[in-house]
Amino acid sequence: MTVRTPYVMRALQAAGIKRPGLPDERARQVDIARGEIRVESPPPRLDASPAEIPELSQAQPSGEPKVISKQADIPEGEFLDITALEVNPLSAVHAESFAAIINRRGNVVCVLAVEKTSSRMLAEVMARLRSQPPRYTVTYLWASLDIVRMMNEQGSSRLSVETLTESDVEKRAKALLIDAETRGASDIHIETRGDLVEVLYRIHGKRLRMGDMSMRTFDAVANFLFNWQSKDQSRTGSWNKRAIQDAAFSVDLPGEDGGEMHVRFHSAPIHPAGNVQVVMRLLRPPKRSGGFRRLEDVLYTPEQKDQIFEMLTGGSGVVLVVGPTNSGKSSSLQSMVEHIRSVRGPTIKISTIENPVEYEMVGACQMAASEADFEHFLKATLRQDPDAVVVGEIRGEAAAETTKSLILAGHKILTTLHVYEAVGAFSRLLELGIPRGLLAMNGFIAGVVYQRLLPVVCPHCALKLIDVWNTNVLSNPLKGRLSKVLSLDEDDIRIANAAGCERCHFSGYVGRMPIAEVLKPDDKFLELIREKRDAEAKQYWERSLGVRAEWGQSPTALAHGIAAMKKGLIDPRDIEAELKPIDIPTVS
Numbered sequence: 232m233t234v235r236t237p238y239v240m241r242a243l244q245a246a247g248i249k250r251p252g253l254p255d256e257r258a259r260q261v262d263i264a265r266g267e268i269r270v271e272s273p274p275p276r277l278d279a280s281p282a283e284i285p286e287l288s289q290a291q292p293s294g295e296p297k298v299i300s301k302q303a304d305i306p307e308g309e310f311l312d313i314t315a316l317e318v319n320p321l322s323a324v325h326a327e328s329f330a331a332i333i334n335r336r337g338n339v340v341c342v343l344a345v346e347k348t349s350s351r352m353l354a355e356v357m358a359r360l361r362s363q364p365p366r367y368t369v370t371y372l373w374a375s376l377d378i379v380r381m382m383n384e385q386g387s388s389r390l391s392v393e394t395l396t397e398s399d400v401e402k403r404a405k406a407l408l409i410d411a412e413t414r415g416a417s418d419i420h421i422e423t424r425g426d427l428v429e430v431l432y433r434i435h436g437k438r439l440r441m442g443d444m445s446m447r448t449f450d451a452v453a454n455f456l457f458n459w460q461s462k463d464q465s466r467t468g469s470w471n472k473r474a475i476q477d478a479a480f481s482v483d484l485p486g487e488d489g490g491e492m493h494v495r496f497h498s499a500p501i502h503p504a505g506n507v508q509v510v511m512r513l514l515r516p517p518k519r520s521g522g523f524r525r526l527e528d529v530l531y532t533p534e535q536k537d538q539i540f541e542m543l544t545g546g547s548g549v550v551l552v553v554g555p556t557n558s559g560k561s562s563s564l565q566s567m568v569e570h571i572r573s574v575r576g577p578t579i580k581i582s583t584i585e586n587p588v589e590y591e592m593v594g595a596c597q598m599a600a601s602e603a604d605f606e607h608f609l610k611a612t613l614r615q616d617p618d619a620v621v622v623g624e625i626r627g628e629a630a631a632e633t634t635k636s637l638i639l640a641g642h643k644i645l646t647t648l649h650v651y652e653a654v655g656a657f658s659r660l661l662e663l664g665i666p667r668g669l670l671a672m673n674g675f676i677a678g679v680v681y682q683r684l685l686p687v688v689c690p691h692c693a694l695k696l697i698d699v700w701n702t703n704v705l706s707n708p709l710k711g712r713l714s715k716v717l718s719l720d721e722d723d724i725r726i727a728n729a730a731g732c733e734r735c736h737f738s739g740y741v742g743r744m745p746i747a748e749v750l751k752p753d754d755k756f757l758e759l760i761r762e763k764r765d766a767e768a769k770q771y772w773e774r775s776l777g778v779r780a781e782w783g784q785s786p787t788a789l790a791h792g793i794a795a796m797k798k799g800l801i802d803p804r805d806i807e808a809e810l811k812p813i814d815i816p817t818v819s
Contacts, residue, residue, distance in 0.1 A: 298346050299374040302381070306341050306372070308332040310386025319359045324407045324430070328442035329356050330374070330382035333367070340367045343374040343382060349440050351737055376427070380445065400451045404459075407452065408482050412492055412513055414736075417557060421449060421509040422501070435686040435740045436557065436809070453509055456480075456496055472507040475499045479587055490516030493587065514589050526566040530744040532791065538749045539680060543571055546618065548677030549634070549644040551656050559684045559745055560647045561589045564621055567645055568592050571619055582615050584608045585623035595621070609633045613640065622646035631663035638675060652788070653681040653750040654769045657760055671761035673754065681788060682747040685795075685805050686727070689735035693725035693799070705804070712813045713803060716793060723799040746795065746810065748788040750777070789813070 299305060311331040313321045321329070330343040340360050344353045357369045407430075411419045416432035421444075423429075428449045430441045444452075450472075457470035459480040470476060478496040483489060493514040501508050531539065542550045550567065552560045572579055572594060581595040588599045596615070600608040606629045612620050613636065624647045625631050638644050650659045656679045657670055669675050696713075699705060704726060705713075717724070731737035752760075756776055759768035777786025789810050795801040806813060 297373060299343065299372055299378055302378070305343070305374075305378065305382070306332055306334075308334045308341070310382060311340060312386075313356065313360070316359060316363055318362050318364065321356060321359060322406050322410045323403055324410050324444075325352065325356075325442045327383065327444045327448065328352070328379065330379045330386070331360065332382075337365065338368060340369050342369065342371040343379055344371055345376050345379050345443055346373045348442055351731075352442060354737065376443065400455045403448065404452045404455045405482060408492070408494065408511075408513070409484065412484060412515060417513060419509075419511040419513065421453070423449065423506045423508075425506070433557075434738070435743050436684060437686070453498065453507075456494075456509075456511070457498070470498070472498065473500050484516070492516060493589070495587070524562070524566055526570040529563070529566055531747055531749075532794070534786075535680075535747055535749045535791075538678065538751045539567070540570070542678030542680075542751055543567055543574070543643075545674075545677065546643055547638065547641045548674050549638050549646060550677050551646060551648055551679045553648045553650045553653065553656050553659075553679060553681045554683055555649060555651075557684070558682055559743075560682070561623075563680065563682065563745070564645055564647065565590045565592055568595060568619070568621060571643070575618070579618045580616060581619045581621065582612045582617040583621035583623070584612065585621070592621075606630060606633065609637075613637065617642055619643040619645065624648070625660075625663065628664045631660065631665055635665055635669065639669075643677075650681070653679040653748045654765075654772060656681075656750075657768075658765065667761065667763070671757045673757060676752060678749065678751040680747060680749050682745040683788065683809050684743040685746050685792065685801050685809055686740040687742050687744050687800050688725050688727045688802050689732060689739055689741050690725075690799070691734040692728040692730070692732035692739065693802075694728050695722075696724040696726055696803075697722075699726050709803065709807065709813070716813060717797075724796060725799040725802070726804075727802045744795065744800065746788050746792045746801070746806075748777075748786055748791065750786075752776075 309332065311333045313329060313331050314323050314326045328345045328348045332341045332343065333339070334341075342353065342356055342360070344356075353371060357371060360367050360369045407419065411432050414432060414434060416434050418433040420431040420433065420438060421428060422431070423446065426446060428444045428446055430444060431438045432441055433439075453472070454470045457476065457478050459478070476496075476498050479494065480496070481491050481493050484492050495512040495514070496509070497511070498507055498509045500506065526539065527536065529536075542548075552563050552567075554560055568581060568583075569592070572581070577594055579594075581592070583592065583595050583597045584600050584605065585597065586600050586602060586605055588597050591597070596617075598608050605626075609622065609630060610633055613633075620637055620642050622630070622634055622644060625634055634644060634646065648656055648659055650656050657676075660670055661667060694704075700710065727739035729739060731739045735741050750772055753776055756768050756771055759765070759771060773785045773787065789806070792801060792806040792810055793813060796803050796806060803813060
């Protein structure tokens, strides 16, 4: 039996510490070289106030109005076009949130930033200005949206929205996509709120506000993107902000390691009337997202990997990868397919049915099927003599029925479902019409992998838990829960630094990792399923069937998350945001 000492006792030992400290030189370094954690280039987080950022806290002139809303309050000087800087110019995508004024001596620049614009984005703009050959002294002031727009329209050498040509709109649209991809975004969100148009990127699973654009710019860019050459004939008609519409297209990325990025475009009206949201999913080419990752290098636990390897052996049965949207299911399927090819040889016949095709799988016959044709393509695989079949997602009863036929025909099937836990896959398949008797048949379900992607804290700037314990960084309820699962000798737990550092591009994070649970059913588990004793089956898995990890806990995703937290990889706040409250018993 393990005796646990309340963690609050350790916090009391640090009673004299009043400011957060940084990790010492012994801080664990993330193994980037093996591809275990994909390092991206995200924009800074938005939960840091200007006071937390040294570059901002000392850069606002004293005695100036808090927010400039009158032309008379604008500092004297000449307009400086920040999209035409000699070194590292700002993308036009973000320039509409900022205007810059240079003094008559040419050595001081004042940045006017739209009120409530990302503090981190402002810090980035100021850093770009400081990097110019003249080595400007840079200050900033908050300003109303009208003031910043007026400055840009009157002083900018750029074309106004009213005179944008089709070529100019295309450049702005591509700049938006390339900027988001460069920063490692998985999605672009654009939302209109009256005259305000907000641009947000989802990076490491978090939506970050990047700035604003004018309604006219948005209309021109959104219309261009929707009417871009569709790669799967998903686009019909012209863009209508009052209707729900979808499209898909591709864009060539710059540079030697560029490649082609696939984009899924979706728009829908939102309340109040006249407003709209646009969401674009960015499917980055492998060489831009860290390259293909071998299953051996994915950050599952050693015990989880052993079970997954067992699931993938044999020529039949279905392996289910389950979880919410944007949880890395497609990437995991790709790694599993490559593992099967490495074990069974490159001549194995693998067919895939996807909507759309997200990643290229070497040697596989990949078929892009629209929602209307998905069932037709799925049935066609029965006549293609496959050794293994990848079904992008089982979405309805018809797809479930055909998948069942493929399994019974002796094919290895890999597919995904949207469920919230590994055991939940059985209930979901029952809802989709798979008979309980088949689900309980030995070999029908080879195994289930449930996962979510959680952000990995930056090892260079993360804060020690003990140093923030007496601050308001963590809520009191969270501290109480942590006290139950942490012991006196644990010192590796880290909290993401809101201010970030240069190593993590001021975000506090360096990538994401899968937090998973793995279920490989045995005879007793299947017997409980057959007898409709589902709750007992789940309890049996948690207490006996599930291979316990090195920390001696249950095999659940929450236990995996806590183990990663104890190694200094995951912030406990992110565990509770993505999984559930931190409260896990030791399994005896």
